[in-house]
Amino acid sequence: MHIEPTATDRIVVVGGGQAGADFVAALRMAGHQGPVTLVGAEPGYPYARPPLSKAYLSGKATAEDLYIRPPAMYEQQGIDLRTGTRVTAIDRTARHVVLADGERLSYAHLVLATGGRARRLPAPGLDAAPNVHYLRTLADVAAMRHRFVPGARLAVVGGGYVGLEVAAVARQVGLDVTVLEALPRVLARVTAPQVSAFYQRVHTEEGVDIRVDTAVTGFAFASDGSVAAVELKSGERIDADLVLVGIGLVPDTELAEQAGLAVDNGIVVDEYCRTEDPAVLAIGDCTSHPCGEHGGRRRLESVPNASEQARVAAATVTGSLQPYTAIPWFWSDQYDVKLQTTGLSTGYDEVVIRGTTETGRSFAAFYLKDGLVRAADVVCSPRDFTAARKLVAARARVAPEALRDLSVPLKQLL
Amino acid sequence: MPRVVFVRPDGTKQEADASDGASVMQAATANLVPGIVAECGGELSCATCHVFVDEQWLGALPARSEDEEEMLEATSEEPTDASRLCCQITLDASLDGIVVHIPKTQK
Ligand SMILES: Cc1cc2nc3c(=O)[nH]c(=O)nc-3n(C[C@H](O)[C@H](O)[C@H](O)COP(=O)(O)OP(=O)(O)OC[C@H]3O[C@@H](n4cnc5c(N)ncnc54)[C@H](O)[C@@H]3O)c2cc1C
Ligand code: FES
Numbered sequence: 186m187h188i189e190p191t192a193t194d195r196i197v198v199v200g201g202g203q204a205g206a207d208f209v210a211a212l213r214m215a216g217h218q219g220p221v222t223l224v225g226a227e228p229g230y231p232y233a234r235p236p237l238s239k240a241y242l243s244g245k246a247t248a249e250d251l252y253i254r255p256p257a258m259y260e261q262q263g264i265d266l267r268t269g270t271r272v273t274a275i276d277r278t279a280r281h282v283v284l285a286d287g288e289r290l291s292y293a294h295l296v297l298a299t300g301g302r303a304r305r306l307p308a309p310g311l312d313a314a315p316n317v318h319y320l321r322t323l324a325d326v327a328a329m330r331h332r333f334v335p336g337a338r339l340a341v342v343g344g345g346y347v348g349l350e351v352a353a354v355a356r357q358v359g360l361d362v363t364v365l366e367a368l369p370r371v372l373a374r375v376t377a378p379q380v381s382a383f384y385q386r387v388h389t390e391e392g393v394d395i396r397v398d399t400a401v402t403g404f405a406f407a408s409d410g411s412v413a414a415v416e417l418k419s420g421e422r423i424d425a426d427l428v429l430v431g432i433g434l435v436p437d438t439e440l441a442e443q444a445g446l447a448v449d450n451g452i453v454v455d456e457y458c459r460t461e462d463p464a465v466l467a468i469g470d471c472t473s474h475p476c477g478e479h480g481g482r483r484r485l486e487s488v489p490n491a492s493e494q495a496r497v498a499a500a501t502v503t504g505s506l507q508p509y510t511a512i513p514w515f516w517s518d519q520y521d522v523k524l525q526t527t528g529l530s531t532g533y534d535e536v537v538i539r540g541t542t543e544t545g546r547s548f549a550a551f552y553l554k555d556g557l558v559r560a561a562d563v564v565c566s567p568r569d570f571t572a573a574r575k576l577v578a579a580r581a582r583v584a585p586e587a588l589r590d591l592s593v594p595l596k597q598l599l
Numbered sequence: 600m601p602r603v604v605f606v607r608p609d610g611t612k613q614e615a616d617a618s619d620g621a622s623v624m625q626a627a628t629a630n631l632v633p634g635i636v637a638e639c640g641g642e643l644s645c646a647t648c649h650v651f652v653d654e655q656w657l658g659a660l661p662a663r664s665e666d667e668e669e670m671l672e673a674t675s676e677e678p679t680d681a682s683r684l685c686c687q688i689t690l691d692a693s694l695d696g697i698v699v700h701i702p703k704t705q706k
Binding site: 210213214233235236253254255257258262488489492514516518523525566567568570571572596 | 625628629630631633636638639640642643644645646666669670672
């Protein structure tokens with residue numbers, strides 16, 4: 186075992202996902218010359234996850250296409266990349282982390298970018314079933330690939346973005362798809378009823394059997410332990426060759442908890458990504474951070490959030506404090522339907538639809554609170570998205586009639 | 600290996616090597632060129648990869664797609680005729696040495 190001397194100016198990053206990879210790049214861009222070690226539990230180079238449920242799953246992108254930075258970057262920038270290596274403990278007093286093989290790495294600053302893992306469906310026998318899949322990593326896709334073939338019957342548990350994106354790719358590949366959602370509508374946690382209805386219509390048009398208000402009560406297993414059917418509360422059985430469970434994410438906060446850092450649905454950080462320990466920062470999906478727009482705290486699961494926090498943390502570490510001020514945004518691709526959202530729609534008191542959700546595949550939904558535009562979901566209109574972003578950034582007060590009026594370009598409302 | 604010359608708002612130049620078939624955006628992120636954030640990773644969703652293509656190179660580029668055209672309206676800096684989302688510029692030998700200017704408002 187190799188024990189490092191404690192005096193060091195090294196920055197150690199735990200987690201080689203979007204936030205970790207963006208952080209080491211941002212750190213060098215911010216001028217930090219000292220040693221940087223990025224420790225990631227997954228094998229291989231850091232990669233972007235969004236294509237896992239889109240271009241990569243459909244076979245249009247290769248694993249190399251997913252790299253966040255080209256492999257050569259790490260070497261050129263002198264970044265000590267240790268992938269396939271898990272950090273098992275943090276010693277905040279001695280300022281080092283412990284790796285799975287017992288090695289210790291001392292740090293001047295520690296950045297936790299541990300993301301999260303797919304929430305498991307608790308049902309007897311499910312964990313052992315070879316045809317029950319989750320979608321968070323490249324390994325998850327590798328595990329389901331050979332079953333993801335034309336004619337296979339796919340049951341998707343959970344009607345969130347990941348489940349719906351997989352359903353879309355599956356239809357394009359030629360699988361038979363049923364989506365099972367417990368709530369009365371898909372995407373219920375993130376969007377307005379009109380937008381949910383739009384997605385339900387599109388998926389139905391594409392041949393997906395969308396079932397809302399549907400409680401999964403159990404599974405029927407074949408003799409080899411794989412799931413043969415999903416059992417519903419109604420008594421119905423959905424025969425399946427594979428099951429995709431997309432019911433959300435559990436942030437990886439155990440390391441932080443064990444190290445005595447505050448955790449509240451995510452590692453608690455301030456607007457500079459600092460935990461209560463001045464030597465420890467946290468970024469990305471695993472953080473609970475102050476919510477500038479609405480007050481309180483929030484945890485976001487998106488690439489723009491991971492990238493922005495990476496930049497903020499790099500600034501903090503290099504001594505120039507720049508608070509997180511970016512307005513959250515997100516995208517989702519399903520079939521030919523490109524969704525771009527801006528702002529956070531929680532807490533709205535009025536939804537204004539520009540265009541129609543009942544026919545066609547392009548519209549915008551604006552979320553207003555006290556008459557101010559707080560968020561927007563824009564489907565298949567990059568032009569309206571650009572304008573919507575500006576309206577949200579300005580917290581513009583726009584009359585609902587004006588937003589609805591398709592003869593008035595949104596740009597004119599700025 | 601096509602090269603890209605990035606010109607920062609303060610006039611300093613940064614040369615980057617890219618591989619054939621890579622986009623100008625990828626050349627930027629591979630070489631840590633500041634000001635090209637590229638949040639969506641080239642999926643034409645974010646408009647944080649805006650550049651102004653140097654005049655002498657404009658003619659060498661294929662036209663903007665409709666989506667790119669629309670997304671350009673969302674950039675932080677006012678777009679011009681020379682504006683491109685650089686994830687949409689694919690490099691090959693004919694673009695070796697292409698010069699692009701980074702908008703000053705892009706962080
Ligand atoms: C299928 C799918 C589709 C998505 N689509 C979109 C989209 O369209 N748009 C969008 O904005 N976002 C999308 N997201 C969300 C986006 O991918 C995440 O928000 C982003 O990856 C978060 O980055 P992160 O670095 O915080 O976490 P992650 O990318 O999850 O990275 C965390 C890494 O830390 C590692 N780790 C954890 N604990 C340890 C430890 N103790 N030691 C070492 N390593 C550790 C993990 O193995 C992992 O590799 C999608 C996500 C998924 C899964
Ligand atoms: S990188 Fe997002 S639009 Fe170019």
